Amino acid sequence: MTFAHLPALEVVVPLMAAPLTVLIRRSSAAWAIAAAACAFSFVAALLLAAEVAAHGPISYHIGSWAPPWGIEYRVDALSAFVLVLVSGMATVVVPYAWRSVAAELPRDQVYLYYTMSCLCLAGLLGMTITGDAFNLFVFMEISSLSSYVLIALGRDRRAQYAAYQYLVLGTIGATFYVIGIGILYLATGTLNIADLAQRLQHVENLRPVLAGLAFITVGVSLKLALYPLHLWLPNAYTYAPSAVTAFLSATGTKVSVYVLLRFYFSVFGLQLVAERLPMREILLALSIVAIASASLVALYQTDLKRLFAYSSVAQIGYITLGTSMASRDGLTAAVVHLFNHGVTKGALFLLLGGVALRAGRAGLDRVRGLGRTMPLTSLGIVIAGLSLIGIPGTAGFVSKWYLALAAIEAGRWWLAAFVVATSLIALAYVWRFVEAAYLCEPDEKTPEPGEAPLMMLVPAWVLVAACIYFGFDTSYTVEGARRAALLLLGAAH
Amino acid sequence: MSVAGHFSYWATILLMVAGLYIVIARGNLVKKLIGLSIFQTSVYLLYIAPGKLIGGTAPIISPAFKVYSNPLPHVLILTAIVVGVATLALGLALVVRIQEAYGSIEEDEILAADRAGGDEE
Numbered sequence: 155m156t157f158a159h160l161p162a163l164e165v166v167v168p169l170m171a172a173p174l175t176v177l178i179r180r181s182s183a184a185w186a187i188a189a190a191a192c193a194f195s196f197v198a199a200l201l202l203a204a205e206v207a208a209h210g211p212i213s214y215h216i217g218s219w220a221p222p223w224g225i226e227y228r229v230d231a232l233s234a235f236v237l238v239l240v241s242g243m244a245t246v247v248v249p250y251a252w253r254s255v256a257a258e259l260p261r262d263q264v265y266l267y268y269t270m271s272c273l274c275l276a277g278l279l280g281m282t283i284t285g286d287a288f289n290l291f292v293f294m295e296i297s298s299l300s301s302y303v304l305i306a307l308g309r310d311r312r313a314q315y316a317a318y319q320y321l322v323l324g325t326i327g328a329t330f331y332v333i334g335i336g337i338l339y340l341a342t343g344t345l346n347i348a349d350l351a352q353r354l355q356h357v358e359n360l361r362p363v364l365a366g367l368a369f370i371t372v373g374v375s376l377k378l379a380l381y382p383l384h385l386w387l388p389n390a391y392t393y394a395p396s397a398v399t400a401f402l403s404a405t406g407t408k409v410s411v412y413v414l415l416r417f418y419f420s421v422f423g424l425q426l427v428a429e430r431l432p433m434r435e436i437l438l439a440l441s442i443v444a445i446a447s448a449s450l451v452a453l454y455q456t457d458l459k460r461l462f463a464y465s466s467v468a469q470i471g472y473i474t475l476g477t478s479m480a481s482r483d484g485l486t487a488a489v490v491h492l493f494n495h496g497v498t499k500g501a502l503f504l505l506l507g508g509v510a511l512r513a514g515r516a517g518l519d520r521v522r523g524l525g526r527t528m529p530l531t532s533l534g535i536v537i538a539g540l541s542l543i544g545i546p547g548t549a550g551f552v553s554k555w556y557l558a559l560a561a562i563e564a565g566r567w568w569l570a571a572f573v574v575a576t577s578l579i580a581l582a583y584v585w586r587f588v589e590a591a592y593l594c595e596p597d598e599k600t601p602e603p604g605e606a607p608l609m610m611l612v613p614a615w616v617l618v619a620a621c622i623y624f625g626f627d628t629s630y631t632v633e634g635a636r637r638a639a640l641l642l643l644g645a646a647h
Numbered sequence: 648m649s650v651a652g653h654f655s656y657w658a659t660i661l662l663m664v665a666g667l668y669i670v671i672a673r674g675n676l677v678k679k680l681i682g683l684s685i686f687q688t689s690v691y692l693l694y695i696a697p698g699k700l701i702g703g704t705a706p707i708i709s710p711a712f713k714v715y716s717n718p719l720p721h722v723l724i725l726t727a728i729v730v731g732v733a734t735l736a737l738g739l740a741l742v743v744r745i746q747e748a749y750g751s752i753e754e755d756e757i758l759a760a761d762r763a764g765g766d767e768e
Contacts, residue, residue, distance in 0.1 A: 288723055295730045299737055306741060311748035315757055318741045322670060322679060325734050329687055332727065333663075336693045339720075 157201075161214035161227040161283060164198045164237065165293075167191050168244075169276035175269045181256070184265035188272050189248045195241040195279060203234035207637075213285070221285065222346035228285035232638035235489065236282045236412045239496050243404040244275045246500065250613040251397040254507050258309055258395045267307060271401065273300040278409045287335045287421075288345045290413065291328065294377070297409070298324045301402055305394040313393035320386040327376030327383075334369030337362050351421050363422075364430060370417050371433065378410035380474055381444030384467045391463035396507025399459065403466055404500035408492050411473055415488070419642035424480055437478035442572065444471030449579040453586075458509070458516040461583055462502050465542065468576070469495045475573075476557055483560035485639035490631050491553035494541070494624060498550055501538040501617035505531050508606030508614065518586060523596025528605050532591045534618040539584035541621040544577045549624040552632065655696035662689035674754040676745065680738045687731045694720040694727070 171191035175184035206212060211230035215221060229237070248271075255267045277297025284290050302324070306317035339345055341362045342353040357363055372383075379387040387407075391399045418427045427433045445468045452464035473495070476488030506516040508531050513520040525532045541548035544555075554573055561569035605611065624631050650657070662685055669682025698720035706715040742752055749757050 288726075292726055292730065295734070299733055302737060302741070306744070311745075312761055314741055314745045314748055315761070318676060318738065318745060321734065321738050321741065322683060325683055325738075326667070326670065326686070328730075329690055332690055333693060336690065339694075340697055345723075 159214075160198050160202055160205075161212060161229055162216065164195055164202065164241075164283060165227075165276055165280045167194050167198075168272045168279065172269045172272040172276065175265055175272065179265050181261070181264035181268075184268040185248070185252055188251075188268035189245075191272055192241065192244040192248050192275065195275065196238075196245040199234070199237040199241040199279075202229050203238050203634075205229075206231060206234045222344050222349035225289050226285035226346060226348075227283050228348070229283060231634065231641045232412065232415065232489065233282050235493070235634045235638050236409060237279060239493050240275070240278050240282065240405045240409060243401060243496060243500050244271070246613045246616055247271075247397050247401045247504070250400070250504055250507070250610050253607045253609045254397045254511065255395060257511050259307055263307065267304070267395070267397075270300045270303045270307075271398075273297075274304060274401075274406075278405055281409050282412055285347050286345055287338070287347055287350060288332075291332050291335060294328055294331065294413075297406070298328060298377075301398075301406060304398040304402070305390050307395050307398065308393040309395075310393045312389065316386075316389035316393045320390045323376055323383075323386045327373045330369050330373030330376070332373075334366040334371075334373060337366035337369065341366070347416065347421055351423065354422065354426070360426075360430065363426070367417075367422055367427065367431065367433075371414070374410055374414045374417070378407045378414060378474075379467055379470055381440050381448065381467060381471060384444070384448070384470075387467060388460055388463040391466065391503075392457060392460040396503065396510055399463075400500050400503035400507065403463075403503055404496040407466070407470055408496050411470070411477075411488075411492055414474075415477060415485075415642060418477070419480075419485075424643070428480060434478045434480055437474050441471040441475035441478060444468060445475070445572075445576045446579075449576055449583070452583045453579060455583075456518045458506055458518060458521065458587065459503070461518075461586075462499065462506070465580065465583065466495075466499055468580075469499070469542070472553070472557060472573070475569075476560060479560050479564055480643075481560055481563060482636070482639050482643060483556055483563055485642055486632065486635045487553055487556035487560050489635035489638045490556060490628075493631050493635070494549035494553045494621075497617055497620045497624065498538050498541040498548075501614055501621055502535060502542070504610070504614035504617060505534045505538065505606075508610050511610070512604060512606060518590050521587065521590045522594040524591040527596055530611060530615070531606055534614055535591075536584070536588060537618050538621055539587065541625065543580040543584055547622065547625050549621045549631070551625055552628050556632070655692060659689050659692045659696070662686075662692065676742045676752040676754065677739070679754075680735060680742070683738070684731065684735055687727070687734070691724045691727060691731075694724050 168191045171187050175187050178184060206229055214227040216225040255264055259267060274297050277293045280293030281290055284293060302317045302321045305320060306314055338350060341357050342350055344350050344353055354363060376383045391403060448464045448467035452461050455461035455464060473488050473491050476484045509521060510516045541550035544550040558570040558573050666682045666686030666689060670679050673679050698717040700714055700716050703714040703716035704712045706718055746752050749760050751757060
């Protein structure tokens with residue numbers, strides 16, 4: 155009975171947990187509620203993924219209204235994969251937040267962090283699971299509004315301005331998306347994603363459909379921080395509380411990538427996207443610029459959080475690069491990198507939160523001699539950094555490998571060479587941390603920071619271990635991504 | 648159809664472009680939010696106007712009526728209006744806090760204060 159309603163509960167439980175935390179207000183009780191809600195959604199996501207792998211896509215009709223009239227929740231190979239990533243990251247971040255948020259926020263505001271993170275989780279899961287284009291907009295705004303608040307919780311006053319900038323750009327993005335949906339609705343008369351895909355094939359006047367495609371592309375690209383629409387990202391990631399940066403960097407942009415994949419391949423279809431408009435070429439060009447420029451900018455940052463925020467813009471470039479190739483290997487690379495980068499960046503930002511807690515701030519000048527004063531934290535950063543570069547034996551290597559394979563398969567040797575060359579830039583900016591942490595003497599003026607608290611170190615190391623584990627055992631990630639890629643390409647024909 | 652027949656679309660486009668222009672061109676944070684609201688309002692019109700048929704009634708089946716208006720866009724936009732209100736409220740709340748922290752709500756003054764402040768906390 156309950157099992158049949160799992161797709162709805164996946165979203166409803168975190169959504170209902172949010173007002174509950176406000177009513178109770180005590181920060182420890184709010185933490186317990188948020189932890190229970192996150193753990194529930196993670197278990198539910200795993201069960202749904204197992205069910206999808208065994209019996210194919212699940213279609214859940216909200217209120218028993220049959221689609222396309224009612225809202226449909228749809229779990230398939232791709233959405234189940236993203237659901238597991240998002241809810242899993244939320245579950246890892248919650249125990250971390252106990253110490254980290256208590257240290258960074260005033261005591262009377264701590265429960266609000268848990269309210270907002272539950273809402274944000276509900277919004278992100280809803281975006282992933284829904285099969286209705288307008289419902290997706292509502293969930294997008296739920297997750298965005300709560301993430302603006304989460305960013306504004308940062309201690310620095312610049313967090314306020316970063317949140318404001320993100321609010322303006324994020325709202326423009328969401329509004330562009332909803333304009334695109336409006337145009338598609340005018341052309342087809344439906345909002346259900348599967349129904350939309352079917353009816354679009356019979357639309358005779360393609361001009362409004364192409365306009366809708368353009369609006370949706372720009373809107374979603376703003377949300378996923380595709381170059382040059384990434385301007386909100388570095389400030390937002392730098393000044394947000396550590397737990398927020400870790401959660402958002404691992405999930406927020408990834409779910410937007412999912413929406414882009416969904417619209418390009420499931421709704422419009424490859425034919426429309428690739429042949430009527432040069433979307434693949436545009437995406438390819440923007441990805442290349444994103445990877446090259448953001449990696450170079452990252453090289454010159456002195457704040458580690460900002461450095462890795464720029465590196466996120468570059469890594470998103472790799473994901474859209476895989477998308478632009480639109481082949482089986484290319485999409486596999488995109489989806490697998492979506493997962494691997496989420497885990498890697500999550501680990502990095504969690505560890506940097508520990509550095510910020512002990513050293514005051516995660517600046518390059520503060521991490522001198524960190525290899526001696528915080529050995530476990532620095533080792534974790536180095537391992538996650540290796541995964542970011544794509545060294546064999548780490549998760550990052552797997553995604554780069556498939557990306558290079560896809561490039562070679564498409565006959566673009568230069569692109570494979572480009573992927574390798576830009577990984578060297580990543581090596582350079584990770585080396586800047588290694589140099590400061592291991593080759594510099596600790597500052598004598600600053601007191602010995604000591605290792606981060608266990609409650610923060612353990613979740614971070616769970617993700618570091620995942621970086622290594624998914625570098626060796628690719629059966630879950632690559633198989634899941636391949637199934638998702640086949641699903642996307644199958645829908646394109 | 649004539650230009651006049653597309654009147655509602657012209658109004659939509661005008662509001663859309665004007666709103667977006669205000670967001671980009673104005674340095675005052677409250678004015679930016681006003682522009683953002685106008686931009687969002689244009690979308691309400693984009694959805695609602697095509698749903699209305701001249702002479703159409705609410706979709707209650709009755710032999711007396713032959714033409715019905717589509718109620719779905721109204722419901723969708725009701726949701727979008729709520730989202731718009733929430734965004735505006737949150738935006739204004741952030742502007743209040745920016746005013747408290749910086750003593751200004753002019754974009755260039757805030758950026759100048761950040762540059763002068765450098766990296767110290």
